[in-house]
Amino acid sequence: MVSEFMLQQTPVARVLPVWSVWMERWPTPSALAADEPGEAVRAWGRLGYPRRAQRLHAAATVIVAEHGGQVPASLDALRALPGVGEYTAAAIASFGYGQRHLVLDTNVRRVLARIEDGCEFPPTHLTQGERDRRQVWVPDDPAQAAAWAVASMELGALVCTARTPACPSCPVRESCAWFAAGRPAHEGPPRRGQTYAGTDRQCRGVLLGVVRDAAGPVPEEAVLAAWTSDPAQATRALEGLLADGLLRKGAQATVTL
Ligand code: SF4
Incomplete structure (x- = not known):
């Protein structure tokens, strides 16, 4: 479950070292739930999209409160956890519990669009029709289905x-x-590459990094000073981090995790 959260938006090479330290420190949901959410955000380091750390901590808290500290095995119970969507629930149930589920991540959607539909890329949004058509690929035997899911992702x-296939x-x-x-070349709207430099997301990451790397509360001024190119953007980003609960206001105009 921890690796699935971390891998939702981040490549495996960046996830591995953080995952290893995380699992050493919090080997069980109850260990994570017993610590502060801010510590989870700190340990998330530079993986990006740090609300995942918050949600993983919240999920651990629910697992302790409602599932006796064990990650649930049923798809419905998994989907009810904070931060667990359709893909993550299917991946945990399949890889963690050996169940038969359709595990459709970005890679698998692309592979099957090419093999079955003859299209270079799948549509932007996943539809029920696509789910139904892909379901027939999953072997009936649960163990084989889990292996098939891993294999198709790796492919x-x-x-x-x-x-470059x-x-x-x-x-x-x-x-x-x-x-x-x-x-044949892809038809439809051009696929946009993701830009990062100068975005609100980068700005939030920089500001959060200042607080994460500090030993204690940091003056708001010092946090905002880390993003000089657009002070208004920095102010907005700080307000967003506070509103999301990734940062908290401390005493005397400081902020903390
Ligand atoms: S690598 Fe080429 S042949 Fe293989 S599934 Fe992808 S598009 Fe098809």
Whole structure:
């Protein structure tokens, strides 16, 4: 569950060291729930999207209160936890508990769009129709289904990548409609790359980093001074971090985790 939260938006190479330290420190939901949410945000480090740390802590608290400290195995109970969406619930139930579920992450959606639909990329939004069509790919045997889920994710991550799929060495190229069609170019609106520099998200990350790396409360002025290019953006970002509970106001115009 911890790795699934961390991997929601962050590549595995960046997640691994943080995950190792995290699991050493909080090996169980009850260990995490017993600590302060701010400590979870601090330990999240530079993984980005730090509300995931908050939600993971909140989920641990619910697991202790309602599930005897054990991560629940049922999809419904998992979906009811903070921060657990359709993909994460299916991944935990499948990889953690060996159940048969359709585990559709970005990579798997792309792989199956190519193999089955002959399209380079899937539609922007996942629909029930796509879910239904992909369901038939999942083997009936739960153990095989879990292995299939891992394998299809790995195929997408390592071979059938978004920009440079390695079709000549792909083990399923004989069954791939997109390959058979000569790899036609993607139709539809251009796919936008993600920009980060100068965004509110980067600004929030910089301000949060100042407080995270400090031993105690930090004057608001010092936090805002970390983002000089746009003071109004910095003020907005700080207000957002406070409103989201990622930072708290301390005494004498300071902020803290
Ligand atoms: S043949 Fe190419 S496009 Fe088809 S699944 Fe393999 S890597 Fe992806």
